[in-house]
Amino acid sequence: xxxxxxxxxxxxxxxxxxxxxxxxxxxxxxxxxxxxxxxxxxxxxxxxxxxxxxxxxxxxxxxxxxxxxxxxxxxxxxxxxxxxxxxxxxxxxxxxxxxxxxxxxxxxxxxxxxxxxxxxxxxxxxxxxxxxxxxxxxxx
Amino acid sequence: xxxxxxxxxxxxxxxxxxxxxxxxxxxxxxxxxxxxxxxxxxxxxxxxxxxxxxxxxxxxxxxxxxxxxxxxxxxxxxxxxxxxxxxxxxxxxxxxxxxxxxxxxxxxxxxxxxxxxxxxxxxxxxxxxxxxxxxxxxxxxxxxxxxxxxxxxxxxxxxxxxxxxxxxxxxxxxxxxxxxxxxxxxxxxxxxxxxxxxxxxxxxxxxxxxxxxxxxxxxxxxxxxxxxxxxxxxxxxxxxxxxxxxxxxxxxxxxxxxxxxxxxxxxxxxxxxxxxxxxxxxxxxxxxxxxxxxxxxxxxxxxxxxxxxxxxxxxxxxxxxxxxxxxxxxxxxxxxxxxxxxxxxxxxxxxxxxxxxxxxxxxxxxxxxxxxxxxxxxxxxxxxxxxxxxxxxxxxxxxxxxxxxxxxxxxxxxxxxxxxxxxxxxxxxxxxxxxxxxxxxxxxxxxxxxxxxxxxxxxxxxxxxxxxxxxxxxxxxxxxxxxxxxxxxxxxx
Numbered sequence: 001x002x003x004x005x006x007x008x009x010x011x012x013x014x015x016x017x018x019x020x021x022x023x024x025x026x027x028x029x030x031x032x033x034x035x036x037x038x039x040x041x042x043x044x045x046x047x048x049x050x051x052x053x054x055x056x057x058x059x060x061x062x063x064x065x066x067x068x069x070x071x072x073x074x075x076x077x078x079x080x081x082x083x084x085x086x087x088x089x090x091x092x093x094x095x096x097x098x099x100x101x102x103x104x105x106x107x108x109x110x111x112x113x114x115x116x117x118x119x120x121x122x123x124x125x126x127x128x129x130x131x132x133x134x135x136x137x138x139x140x
Numbered sequence: 141x142x143x144x145x146x147x148x149x150x151x152x153x154x155x156x157x158x159x160x161x162x163x164x165x166x167x168x169x170x171x172x173x174x175x176x177x178x179x180x181x182x183x184x185x186x187x188x189x190x191x192x193x194x195x196x197x198x199x200x201x202x203x204x205x206x207x208x209x210x211x212x213x214x215x216x217x218x219x220x221x222x223x224x225x226x227x228x229x230x231x232x233x234x235x236x237x238x239x240x241x242x243x244x245x246x247x248x249x250x251x252x253x254x255x256x257x258x259x260x261x262x263x264x265x266x267x268x269x270x271x272x273x274x275x276x277x278x279x280x281x282x283x284x285x286x287x288x289x290x291x292x293x294x295x296x297x298x299x300x301x302x303x304x305x306x307x308x309x310x311x312x313x314x315x316x317x318x319x320x321x322x323x324x325x326x327x328x329x330x331x332x333x334x335x336x337x338x339x340x341x342x343x344x345x346x347x348x349x350x351x352x353x354x355x356x357x358x359x360x361x362x363x364x365x366x367x368x369x370x371x372x373x374x375x376x377x378x379x380x381x382x383x384x385x386x387x388x389x390x391x392x393x394x395x396x397x398x399x400x401x402x403x404x405x406x407x408x409x410x411x412x413x414x415x416x417x418x419x420x421x422x423x424x425x426x427x428x429x430x431x432x433x434x435x436x437x438x439x440x441x442x443x444x445x446x447x448x449x450x451x452x453x454x455x456x457x458x459x460x461x462x463x464x465x466x467x468x469x470x471x472x473x474x475x476x477x478x479x480x481x482x483x484x485x486x487x488x489x490x491x492x493x494x495x496x497x498x499x500x501x502x503x504x505x506x507x508x509x510x511x512x513x514x515x516x517x518x519x520x521x522x523x524x525x526x527x528x529x530x531x532x533x534x535x536x537x538x539x540x541x542x543x544x545x546x547x548x549x550x551x552x553x554x555x556x557x558x559x560x561x562x563x564x565x566x567x568x569x570x571x572x573x574x575x576x577x578x579x580x581x582x583x584x585x586x587x588x589x590x591x592x593x594x595x596x597x598x599x600x601x602x603x604x605x606x607x608x609x610x611x612x613x614x615x616x617x618x619x620x621x622x623x624x625x626x627x628x629x630x631x632x633x
Contacts, residue, residue: 073160080154087143093212094201 005054012054019047027122028115037118041125048126049133057138068127068134075123082116144190145197145214147183148222149261151176152229156254166245170237173250177230180257184223191219192612196619196629198267206631207331213267213630217467217616221264221394224471227598228386228478229257235482235591236379238584239489244289244377252289253383256282263391267630269320270327272395273313276359280306283388286380287372298375305368309358316351320403323348330630333402333623341404349404349411353396353418360392362452363421366445370429373444374437378485381437385444386478390470393448397455397466401620416456420547422449423554430561434496436484436569439561440477443520446554447473453547454535455620462538464617468606469531472519475599476527479516480562482592483509487569489588492578496565501574509589510570516596517566519603521559527603 023043030036051060086095098112155176162168191197191214200209214222233253240249259279266272284306288299321327323344324335336345354365361369373384396415404411422445429442451473454466484494486509491499503510515526522528532555539548580588602609619625 069163070161073157076157076160080150080157084150090142092199092201092203092209093143093146095203 008054012050016047016051019043019050023047027118030118031112031114037121038125040118041122042129044122045126045129045133048130052133052137057134066130068130071127072124072131075120075125075127077120078123079117079120082113082120085113142199144183144187145199145212145219145265148180148187148226149212149258149265151180151183152226152254152257152261155180156251156258159251159254160248163248163251164246166242169245169250170233173233173254174230176254177226177233177257181223181226181230184219184226187214188216188219188223188612191216192615196626198630198632207326207328210271211267211328211330211630212265213330213626214265215616215619215626215629216612217394217397217620218264220467220471220612220616221390221474222261224474225257225260225264225387228474228595229253229383231591231595232379232383232386232478232482235382235485235588238587239485240377240379241290247289248285249289252282252285255279256286256383256387258282260387260391264394267329268327269329269332269399270317273310273317276313276391277310279388279391280310283384286383287376289380290377292375295375298372301368302372305358309355312351312358313355316348316355319344319351320348328630329398329402330627333405334627334631336403337405345404346410349400350414352399352403353411353415356392356395356399357418358392360389360396360448361422361445362418362448363425366422366425366448369445370438370441373441374435378481378488382478382481382485385441385481386474389444389448390474393451393470396452397470397620400455401458401463402623402626405623412456412458415452416544416547419449419453419456420550422446422452423550424449427554427557430557434568436487436494436496436565439565440480440484443480443558443561444477446558447477450532450535450551450554453551454531454538457535457538457542457544458621459538459541460617460621461534461541463620464613465531465534465536465538467531467613467616467620468534469528472527472531472599472602475595475602476516476520479592479595479599480520482588482595483513483516484565486585486588486592487513489580490577490585491569491575496568499569499575499577500572501570502577503570504574505577506585508593510566512589512593512596513570514566515600517559517562519596519599520562522555523559525600525603527599529603530606 023040026035026043027037027040048060048064083094086093096113098110100108100110103109155172159169159172197214198211200206200211202209233250256279259275259282262275263272263279266275284299284303287302288295317327320332324332326332326335357365373381400411400415426442426446426449430439430446433439433442451466451470454462454469487502488494490502490506493499519526519528522532532551536548536551539551
């Protein structure tokens with residue numbers, strides 16, 4: 001491929017981080033405003049798809065050397081682990097807990113265990129989307 | 141342990157996740173699967189014991205009060221079914237070691253199996269109708285993987301049919317749940333039941349009931365809706381076929397039983413008449429199929445359809461004898477179908493064909509297999525000391541009590557057809573002149589035959605130990621018969 005993709009590649013290098021940061025924002029916004037793990041995961045996956053469009057599969061595999069099946073499994077474990085933590089306290093499954101913490105940079109922040117569940121959802125969505133796209137895109 | 145009833149759902153789920161980390165290490169996969177399933181069976185036994193001593197177990201997830209959160213409910217019926225499906229999956233996983241092939245084992249065979257078991261156990265345990273839909277999708281998606289895994293031409297063709305039928309029936313399911321929600325304003329099954337008995341049964345609820353029978357009938361293969369089953373089930377390899385034949389249609393049957401008894405206790409006239417007619421037609425259609433084929437797989441597949449008809453006929457009687465018989469027969473049928481499919485897998489492995497006309501004389505070379513097959517066949521037909529007898533006896537008793545004389549007679553006549561269809565396999569495959577056989581090594585034969593024979597032994601125990609198991613079945617039937625017990629257990633306070 002001798003075509004010069006210099007404009008799309010340069011733009012991608014900038015836009016990728018904007019989409020990625022926006023996906024993180026959407027992910028954290030989920031509790032009080034529209035958003036959450038599912039759209040956040042889809043946005044992250046779409047940022048990686050943009051990289052795939054601008055470069056090629058080998059380059060992206062080298063830049064992001066993840067096994068996406070394992071990411072699905074980690075996400076599932078995280079979600080199940082968050083839900084199962086309630087078993088240890090002998091309260092019904094899926095009972096969440098929250099508290100306010102004074103964090104160094106953020107000040108007074110309310111942390112809720114539902115976020116860990118959402119992180120699991122996020123990882124599963126990213127892993128599943130990328131597995132689908134990569135296995136259709138590459139013929140190995 | 142307030143969360144005990146979730147353990148049989150969570151343990152297979154956890155096992156599946158762990159298995160996803162190392163798909164290529166076949167030996168580690170096998171070890172983890174067996175450990176996970178053994179744990180799950182132990183949890184299910186513990187759960188059944190707890191349910192029998194302490195009554196119905198119910199937990200509403202997330203500490204929300206009852207109708208607002210998702211309630212999981214374990215009564216003797218669902219605990220018994222959960223234990224049975226865990227036990228069957230344990231035997232089939234063991235049987236898979238030698239029969240499924242390493243290629244499939246490397247490509248997420250065991251995780252798919254565990255996800256399917258998660259869905260099945262969840263569908264048996266849930267007390268929320270939308271959650272039941274979600275668990276149906278969990279088990280269906282995993283079953284799509286299992287039916288297509290391996291990518292043979294026939295599997296690809298049949299999986300398209302299977303997926304198409306199930307996607308359509310799932311869409312119907314969502315529509316039905318939407319209608320039910322707009323009428324009652326709740327999704328919790330106990331709460332729906334309570335609301336329905338408050339507002340009385342209007343015409344729209346009968347429509348919803350018929351739609352539920354349509355949806356679960358497509359999943360559970362009742363007459364006019366069973367057309368997809370014979371082709372789709374014959375496509376995947378034998379362990380997958382055993383898993384499907386023993387478990388999947390029974391989830392549909394359980395759902396019909398649960399929803400029809402719980403949601404429509406007031407005006408059973410029309411729906412139960414319909415269910416009874418469909419059940420009888422299902423039995424007749426299954427009988428025709430079971431006699432028509434000379435193919436091992438097809439004969440047993442049509443026997444699944446007959447059994448679905450028999451169980452639903454018992455449910456449609458709506459008296460305690462009929463319901464108890466249905467519960468007895470449901471669990472018997474799961475066990476015996478798994479055993480029969482595993483045994484035909486052994487026969488196919490030994491002879492290299494599933495065509496009855498091309499085999500014969502196995503009695504001389506494999507006497508153990510022959511006698512085990514005969515015991516399983518008699519168990520299926522319902523010959524007294526064995527497992528199929530007592531359930532069918534109660535169903536027929538229920539039919540006579542409810543003045544459905546002809547239905548009872550058809551059930552009895554269908555037993556003869558069932559016996560004929562499986563004895564034909566015995567005569568053609570085991571008697572007569574020995575045919576040249578493909579043969580397998582003694583080691584492979586043993587590791588296929590032992591799990592199948594042990595499961596047959598479990599069914600014999602189920603038949604002989606009827607008296608010990610009877611309290612479980614009586615309690616299960618009583619809760620089906622008196623939905624108020626279920627409602628009170630869920631909506632306590």
